[in-house]
Amino acid sequence: MGSRELYLGLWVRMTVAVLLSVCGLLVLLAAEFVLAAGVSFFALVLAPLLGGLLLFGAGFLLVFFGLQWLIAVRRGAVEWSDLRVSPNDEASGDQCSTDEGISTDELPSAQKIKRTTAILVGTGVGVLLTHSVILGAFEVSPVLFAVGSGAVIVVGFTGWLVYDELSSTSSIRTDLESEYDIVSDPEREHDVQRRVRRLARQADSPAPAVEVGASTLPKAASVGYRPSNSVILVSRGLVDSLDSDELDAVLAHELAHLLNRDAAVLTALSFPRAKIAQIADLLFEPSASSDADVIIFPLLIVSTPVYIVNRLVVPTVTRYREYVADYVAGELIGSHSAMASALATLDQEYAVHYRRDLRMQWSSTAFGIVPPPWEERKVLDGAIRFFYRRLLGTHPPTESRIERLRLCEE
Template identity: 30%
Template structure:
């Protein structure tokens, strides 16, 4: 159903684009606007992962410097039948995560240090399963197509503003002025709403598929609850400076926009949790779900980062300083943010 809804929304946006072009009456301008917007978004499609990771100061990790985190992603990728993605960590106290990359062969997943500090192994597994579901569903491609059409519609609006619908007058089109008004005011707004609706639809699909990958819907439900509560009180400066990145994250990292309405980039968290709880009650987590012991055994190794308290979710505080890249052991190399 979510796939059908996404296809219908994309079809509507395409029809909206063609209708605006017709109303303006500038067929050549419509083609030029679409080509420019397509070129801009094609560049973003091939380079978006690098740009997003760079904007968030993400650092790539592996099984040597983040053994637990890396092992969780590796096991989930195996269960999903996906190539092993590149794994990144972001030095940010706000718990959050996102996936990027143009296809499963060039994918990357990123989590914040706040996510690893505040969530249990099982909850982290639920979150990363959600992100791998985005990779498997090729949501990056879907959102790129959506951005292309939305950008083209907005560009047509700009053309209409500067040209004043002159092309229509030349063609004696009585709808010329209406076309200009639609292009300037209505169409970009409608495109934005459709873009947000598609983003929210993909989140529900990723929740469901992520629960199937790890086989434990309640792990993700618990993680969403913790992340949402922490996001409300922990500021994310990088996301605030680049609000266009907000739809990438599992929970909206920006202040405000908490409601499940036409203007939010994410579904209401309580609605998502309810859907996952219903899924669990119906035994739809998937066969051979991961167990708590499996997650901890497979991820067993020195902790990736030190918890903020003595009894953090990644185990009791060790007697020696943490050996991960964010520890403060003077005998070891300093971490990337030291």
């Protein structure tokens, strides 16, 4: 396959993925806006009722707490002076007690009563004042307020998520460094860095940093959105199991991912799915209230089809960009057969390591060069393999990649 057909296939997949991702994102933003605007509208309209309920609740609690203390004093269980027991005294175990064995820690102190009622009164007054200012002083209609609030909430949530996604590179790098067990290995690191610099000069690109891990499993990964502030991680097993040409091919493959901005492209395409994941976290977070669940759950239902489509579409681009990285690597080192040989060696090494240690973790599959060996199932193995490798897999079959590289040599 020539470069023209290869890049044509990539751009066709990219176009479809971008259109579906943008449509999915627009659906999410519209759903979030409707939800946020609706909640804002009803919060403003019902503000007098809510503020009144909060003030009524504060008065009710004052009466309730007062009756508790009055009854306790009439029974001789406590004295009025015990009302002034501070929370610090309670925490240190200095509670006042009587012969009947009743202590002041069974009754709310003055500080607790004031704090609780102050929160309710302050919130209630704040709600009423906000309602008066918006509708009275500024004469803003509830609909306009809802539209503005919905827009601010959606933009704020989306901006926070974009920032979180952009800053997640450091956490990914930390996780990979931990898995690779990064060590000080000056000899291997110098050799790999020299190779990377030579390849970067050939590609007219800044050279990324290099780190070497103690893992005996042959693997490599690149982390970062641009070569200038990225890192290529390699394991000792990779350096020791490949010959010179194969090692250059693997390093060129990782450099190709950085040159093609694959991490940035795939992060952008996966943004709708990341947004939905954040919404799901809000829904299923243990500390989330049931009222919040009622509000967020409809949004999650609307988001489910978007999640499914995005989850199926993005891997098609991911897999095809592996073909492109293979091709670019072959062009950089001037030998597609070396890249094919490296893939075959890694695939064989993975199989050997998998048979030797069934407990091996493959958590960084998406950052590897070849996928881990497939674990055979006794039931529905073909269907499960098709689903996880062909539909959701981040890498195409190694045999297919080798075949494409061999065709490039012809």
